[in-house]
Amino acid sequence: MNYSELTTVMRRLALQAGEKIMEIYNSDDFEVMVKSDNSPVTVADQAADALISEGLRAAFPNVALVTEEQADSHDISAMTFLIVDPLDGTKEFIKRRGDFTVNIALVEDGVPTRGVVYAPAKGRMFFTDSVGKSVEETGPFDLDTTGETTPISVTDPDNSKLMVVASKSHRDQATDDYIAKYDVKDMTSAGSSLKFCLVATGEADLYPRLGRTMEWDTAAGHAVLHGAGGRVVRFDDHTPLAYGKEGFANPFFIAYAPGVDLKEA
The missing domain is CATH 3.30.540.10 (Fructose-1,6-Bisphosphatase, subunit A, domain 1)
Structure with a gap:
């Protein structure tokens, strides 16, 4: 290529x-x-x-x-x-x-x-x-x-005052309950793959997604975040989110800046 x-x-x-x-x-x-x-x-x-x-x-x-x-x-x-x-x-x-x-x-x-x-x-x-x-x-x-x-580069997160971004159209109680496990300084909401980009630029530290997404929803934002030093992992076991899955459906995931102390599901 x-x-x-x-x-x-x-x-x-x-x-x-x-x-x-x-x-x-x-x-x-x-x-x-x-x-x-x-x-x-x-x-x-x-x-x-x-x-x-x-x-x-x-x-x-x-x-x-x-x-x-x-x-x-x-x-x-x-x-x-x-x-x-x-x-x-x-x-x-x-x-x-x-x-x-x-x-x-x-x-x-x-x-x-x-x-x-x-x-x-x-x-x-x-x-x-x-x-x-x-x-x-x-x-x-x-x-x-x-x-x-x-x-652009991810921030060096302070786990005592994290910046969190969540979905604008797909926010639910499960997401709020998970975010509550962290010490959050401020929260913002955004639509589409912009959430990945806000983590990539250091405007946010953490983006958890507890909802249905497809690989075409996430691949470009994932690439941008990866190129900025960030990571995307599965929500259940924190292993890297992989692509090319049958049907192209994603599990729940977490996008974040390394240094965030990830909490268990």
Whole structure:
């Protein structure tokens, strides 16, 4: 894999998808449909998926592609694959709350090694560079030229006053009970894969997820967090969260900055 080319392609496709998404987001109205699993999908999800899929297949025809919006890709079994959630945080998009992202990642041997997370409504772009280190790019963004980038890194956490981020749309009592095991200085909520990025930039120390997610929801954010020195582990036994699982469904997990004294489930 040519990582330099991959970085360029993923970044450009994320920006193009984000532009298409924002056109629909800023329109007077858009259609909301319901998928077979009762989750919402919009024309923005579908348009972004078509754009990203076409671009990735053209650039990397020999690499398997898994994408949320194409059910036939969910049967793929491969050690190396690209994985896409063209619009993560559809509920945030529908409610026009801005916390939605474009997610594109590369998984190698069960590990997300490269990824891009773009939040077009917030103007924030995070991605791994050609050597796998994570950066945040400051807009305005240009499709062909990367702007000013800043290396990002997890914080050195103080376990007596942790910063915690939790889901905006999927918060529940079990999550609150687990967070209560920690000494928390402050909490914030965020939608989509932005939660991984807040840990990656040091804006939060800990993100526990006690709810259903799929690998396309998490791979890009996981890659960005990994490239910033962070970790993602299973909630039950604290072993690394692996990818390429049958059906691409995740167990509960914890994303965190090393140094956080993880509590048992």
